[in-house]
Amino acid sequence: MAAPNFRAPKGTRDIFPPESTRLRALIDEFAVVAARSGFGEVISPIFEDLGVFRRLGESTDVVTKEMFDFFDKGTPPQRLALRPELTASICRAYAEHRPVPPWKVWYEGPQFRYEQPQAGRYRQFTQVGVEVLGTDDPQADVDVIVLAAGFFESLGLRQVELALNSLGSSGHQGSRVAYEQALRSYLVAHANDLSAQSQVTLERNPLRVLDSKRSQDREVIAGAPVMVDYLDAESAAHFSAVRAGLEAVGVAYEISPRLVRGLDYYTRTTFEFAAPGLTGAQNAVGGGGRFDGLVEALGGPATAGIGFALGVDRILLACDAEGVFDTPFCGVDVFVVDVTGGTEALKVCTDLRQAGIAADRGYGGRSMKAQMKLANRSGADFAVIIGEDELRSGEVTLRHLGDGTQQRVARAALVNQLGKKRAL
Ligand code: AMP
Numbered sequence: 001m002a003a004p005n006f007r008a009p010k011g012t013r014d015i016f017p018p019e020s021t022r023l024r025a026l027i028d029e030f031a032v033v034a035a036r037s038g039f040g041e042v043i044s045p046i047f048e049d050l051g052v053f054r055r056l057g058e059s060t061d062v063v064t065k066e067m068f069d070f071f072d073k074g075t076p077p078q079r080l081a082l083r084p085e086l087t088a089s090i091c092r093a094y095a096e097h098r099p100v101p102p103w104k105v106w107y108e109g110p111q112f113r114y115e116q117p118q119a120g121r122y123r124q125f126t127q128v129g130v131e132v133l134g135t136d137d138p139q140a141d142v143d144v145i146v147l148a149a150g151f152f153e154s155l156g157l158r159q160v161e162l163a164l165n166s167l168g169s170s171g172h173q174g175s176r177v178a179y180e181q182a183l184r185s186y187l188v189a190h191a192n193d194l195s196a197q198s199q200v201t202l203e204r205n206p207l208r209v210l211d212s213k214r215s216q217d218r219e220v221i222a223g224a225p226v227m228v229d230y231l232d233a234e235s236a237a238h239f240s241a242v243r244a245g246l247e248a249v250g251v252a253y254e255i256s257p258r259l260v261r262g263l264d265y266y267t268r269t270t271f272e273f274a275a276p277g278l279t280g281a282q283n284a285v286g287g288g289g290r291f292d293g294l295v296e297a298l299g300g301p302a303t304a305g306i307g308f309a310l311g312v313d314r315i316l317l318a319c320d321a322e323g324v325f326d327t328p329f330c331g332v333d334v335f336v337v338d339v340t341g342g343t344e345a346l347k348v349c350t351d352l353r354q355a356g357i358a359a360d361r362g363y364g365g366r367s368m369k370a371q372m373k374l375a376n377r378s379g380a381d382f383a384v385i386i387g388e389d390e391l392r393s394g395e396v397t398l399r400h401l402g403d404g405t406q407q408r409v410a411r412a413a414l415v416n417q418l419g420k421k422r423a424l
Contacts, residue, residue: 011122031106043107102133157315157325161274161275164255168235179227180207384414390411
């Protein structure tokens, strides 16, 4: 029987070096930027009880259609799901452990959504993000938005645009209720002009209709009432304070009155970052907002929260489009060529690596020519060449692969000498 022809599952990718090195470097940069603003990393499980994600809202596509869920082998079996995003997990962790607020955390890792894959949209993708739990101070909103903007800047991105909106407050007295009524009446009156999908969405949650990117819906959405005209006094004051904060530190934004974002839990501040270099619906490189009710919905105390998630895969595409954040060097410093067939290459490599010098070698006792080819391909600056002659005299030949110059060096002095050259 022929061996099966396995492929990575639809919507997933194998990421090889050097692209994997670039992705790691981007996450490392985010870690630096987040730590500089006082955020600590949280590492939470990749799967959770399905109920945790259900709290994201029953009219959210991510919950209703896109969940990778399964039963474990327990009795009775527990229904689990791969995380589609991390805010719910972070709020579950907060409700469970009750850390001292304000709790400022950052995260990175893979997320899973059963979506129709296309360029920049995958079923497994990587996000980085932050959350601040336990304060409703609008300056916390400003701080996280400024952090994201600063991160894009540190990558060299210059064209990322920030769209800002307020969704008002939910609850009985909240401005959301009055707005939703106005929006529903408007959309019902124009339902015949909406796409079939949006007509269904309208039944469940009129706000979600604003999120439609379908061209058929565009005209109706353009004429819809906007949330900012319905804000209650507190939400309006909060929104003004966020805007004033952004202006105080010179972060440019556009008010985008129809920005509702894909997840149901947002209240007050919502924002999105778009990279115009990316095409159409896939140009959102990140977004976030306030989720003041989510910890409580997950069994914790009433807790305000603000945060964002950025799509790493798409940010890298945006970097390609702007020609910034090049792939970092991911080769070795030194390549050891040994034609003596003994253990000398093994020993030299071990010594170099212990001294912090990245070193590699060939395997299988291949010819000098074949090993030199590997050395040139490795990206190393230097080859250390060991022949019978060198072995006898306790030396090695150190060859600069760029200009071809070479010299004999005492084996005992090699690590020291390479260390010095590397420091130059
Ligand atoms: P969200 O969690 O939906 O607010 O998404 C935040 C960011 O994650 C988006 O702006 C995208 O950059 C990225 N993202 C969301 N879904 C996907 C996906 N299926 N594939 C790649 N990136 C995604």
